Amino acid sequence: MSFQPSRRTFALAAAASPALLALGRRSSSSRQPRLSWPCADYQRGLRGTGNFGAYIDKPGSAFHGSWHLAEDVWLPAGTEVRAIADGIVRYSAFSPTWTDERRVVHWNLGNVIVLEHDFDPELDGHARLCSFHVHLGADRRVELGERVERGALLGRIGADRSEENGRYPAHLHFGIHVGAYVQIYPQLERELRAAAKSERGLVLGPNVLRGELTLERRGASDVFLQAADGSGSALLSLLVGSTAPEHAAPDIMGWCQGYGPKEVLGEWLAPAKFLRAHAAT
Ligand SMILES: [Zn+2]
Numbered sequence: 001m002s003f004q005p006s007r008r009t010f011a012l013a014a015a016a017s018p019a020l021l022a023l024g025r026r027s028s029s030s031r032q033p034r035l036s037w038p039c040a041d042y043q044r045g046l047r048g049t050g051n052f053g054a055y056i057d058k059p060g061s062a063f064h065g066s067w068h069l070a071e072d073v074w075l076p077a078g079t080e081v082r083a084i085a086d087g088i089v090r091y092s093a094f095s096p097t098w099t100d101e102r103r104v105v106h107w108n109l110g111n112v113i114v115l116e117h118d119f120d121p122e123l124d125g126h127a128r129l130c131s132f133h134v135h136l137g138a139d140r141r142v143e144l145g146e147r148v149e150r151g152a153l154l155g156r157i158g159a160d161r162s163e164e165n166g167r168y169p170a171h172l173h174f175g176i177h178v179g180a181y182v183q184i185y186p187q188l189e190r191e192l193r194a195a196a197k198s199e200r201g202l203v204l205g206p207n208v209l210r211g212e213l214t215l216e217r218r219g220a221s222d223v224f225l226q227a228a229d230g231s232g233s234a235l236l237s238l239l240v241g242s243t244a245p246e247h248a249a250p251d252i253m254g255w256c257q258g259y260g261p262k263e264v265l266g267e268w269l270a271p272a273k274f275l276r277a278h279a280a281t
Contacts, residue, residue: 129269132176135165157172
């Protein structure tokens with residue numbers, strides 16, 4: 001697949017959000033230390049590499065042929081999980097189980113919290129990152145839209161193989177995604193763009209969009225889609241599915257399956273490597 005999501009489009013569009021601008025002003029005035037670790041003993045919990053970027057070669061596994069997009073941190077259930085930097089809560093919910101168009105079931109990841117962080121661009125050139133905290137317990141301490149400071153308690157690693165953590169062995173799956181938070185996850189963006197280029201066009205209600213698309217974030221909750229040739233436009237709400245596990249649409253959690261194709265891997269940072277460079281010890 002050749003298409004790469006346009007980070008520039010998202011970054012520019014996200015800059016229009018007053019909440020993010022305010023966040024940016026605050027973080028730009030603070031200096032060291034910028035980041036901290038999500039758990040005490042994080043590096044020990046990695047048990048080596050933490051499997052970041054590992055290729056799964058297990059025929060029969062739902063993850064066969066995909067890459068692990070985060071690090072697995074093997075620390076006990078109940079371990080505190082904290083914000084690595086000041087940020088805004090973009091997702092705090094029990095993640096939905098959903099079925100994609102190929103009828104593949106994407107099992108829930110238990111309780112999940114996603115933060116969006118706004119940095120000075122000199123931080124490795126990353127002005128905006130999202131941190132993903134997956135397989136948490138039900139006792140989440142933050143809510144959607146809430147501002148958190150670096151070190152704030154978000155929740156705890158969920159109980160071993162429990163309903164609250166998605167029935168996984170107790171661990172934290174921690175990922176850092178480059179760019180602003182958008183619920184139009186990369187695979188869906190690719191599908192929208194492919195549909196617009198198809199013979200039928202991208203049909204959204206009465207609107208038909210054809211050819212190249214631009215995606216632009218509008219405020220805190222919407223994405224504006226426009227055909228570059230002016231043939232059509234549509235506004236999609238980013239809030240659909242974000243807090244409603246029941247009947248949830250494939251939303252951000254489709255993006256955060258934990259595993260993904262190779263072209264998606266480049267959108268994720270190796271968390272421990274990044275944190276070693278920027279976190280207080
Ligand atoms: Zn994992």
